[in-house]
Amino acid sequence: xxxxxxxxxxxxxxxxxxxxxxxxxxxxxxxxxxxxxxxxxxxxxxxxxxxxxxxxxxxxxxxxxxxxxxxxxxxxxxxxxxxxxxxxxxxxxxxxxxxxxxxxxxxxxxxxxxxxxxxxxxxxxxxxxxxxxxxxxxxxxxxxxxxxxxxxxxxxxxxxxxxxxxxxxxxxxxxxxxxxxxxxxxxxxxxxxxxx
Numbered sequence: 001x002x003x004x005x006x007x008x009x010x011x012x013x014x015x016x017x018x019x020x021x022x023x024x025x026x027x028x029x030x031x032x033x034x035x036x037x038x039x040x041x042x043x044x045x046x047x048x049x050x051x052x053x054x055x056x057x058x059x060x061x062x063x064x065x066x067x068x069x070x071x072x073x074x075x076x077x078x079x080x081x082x083x084x085x086x087x088x089x090x091x092x093x094x095x096x097x098x099x100x101x102x103x104x105x106x107x108x109x110x111x112x113x114x115x116x117x118x119x120x121x122x123x124x125x126x127x128x129x130x131x132x133x134x135x136x137x138x139x140x141x142x143x144x145x146x147x148x149x150x151x152x153x154x155x156x157x158x159x160x161x162x163x164x165x166x167x168x169x170x171x172x173x174x175x176x177x178x179x180x181x182x183x184x185x186x187x188x189x190x191x192x193x194x195x196x
Contacts, residue, residue, distance in 0.1 A: 045110060045128040046083045046103050048151035050076050053160045055184035057089070062177045072182060074160070076101070087114070110135075135164075142169045147180070160184040 052075045059068040069092065076085040085101035100115045110126035112135055124135040124145070132150035137143075147164020162182030167175050 042105060043081065043083075045105075045126075045133055046076075048131075049074070049085075049103075049149065049160065050078065050083065052187040053184035054187050055160070055182065057162070057180065057182040060179045060181075062179065067178065072184065073187070074101075074184065076103075081105075142175060143167065156185075158186055 052073075054071065054073045057070050057072040058066060060066055071090045073088040073090070074085060076083050078084075081104060083101075083103040085103070087099040087101055089097040089099075091097075098117055102111075102113045102115075104111055110128070110133060112124040112126060114122045114124075116122070122137065124137045126133045126135040128134075129148070131152075132148050134146065134148050136146040138145075144167040145164065146166075147162055149160070149162050151158055151160050153159075160182070161184075162180065165177065165179045167177050169175050
């Protein structure tokens with residue numbers, strides 16, 4: 001009889017310890033939920049890009065040979081929780097290419113969807129790293145792109161910087177690896193009215 005009571009008491013103690021441990025875990029999870037976790041992106045990660053920007057975008061080979069250049073113009077504004085944008089690429093030969101962009105946060109991940117003139121959409125996933133956003137995408141065909149965007153203060157004023165690389169499959173040989181650099185400056189309101 002005494003061993004039966006002893007077993008019941010041990011069983012009750014074990015149940016109490018499990019409940020106490022569960023309560024402790026719940027309290028810790030509740031407390032951690034109130035503390036901002038470093039690296040979880042929010043709308044503030046995208047806020048620095050809001051505005052009208054213009055500047056050079058240059059593409060290089062891995063050996064530093066310049067293979068393409070254009071003047072890029074980006075305009076971003078907020079529509080609710082989505083940052084919407086227009087991107088205009090002006091090439092030296094006079095060609096102009098327009099894209100639409102949508103940036104937002106879903107399930108703690110930044111997303112950038114770029115819709116091209118032909119209706120195709122390119123989707124990048126991103127994360128905040130310090131004051132920058134690092135975007136990336138990878139396709140089943142082996143295409144890889146990754147770039148870092150940030151707005152920095154310089155002696156000449158704010159500058160929107162893009163630094164990245166891409167690996168592009170080639171049907172007739174090894175893939176091409178390209179590096180790209182963008183350096184954009186704010187366009188003042190009086191310079192941008194009525195232009196797109």
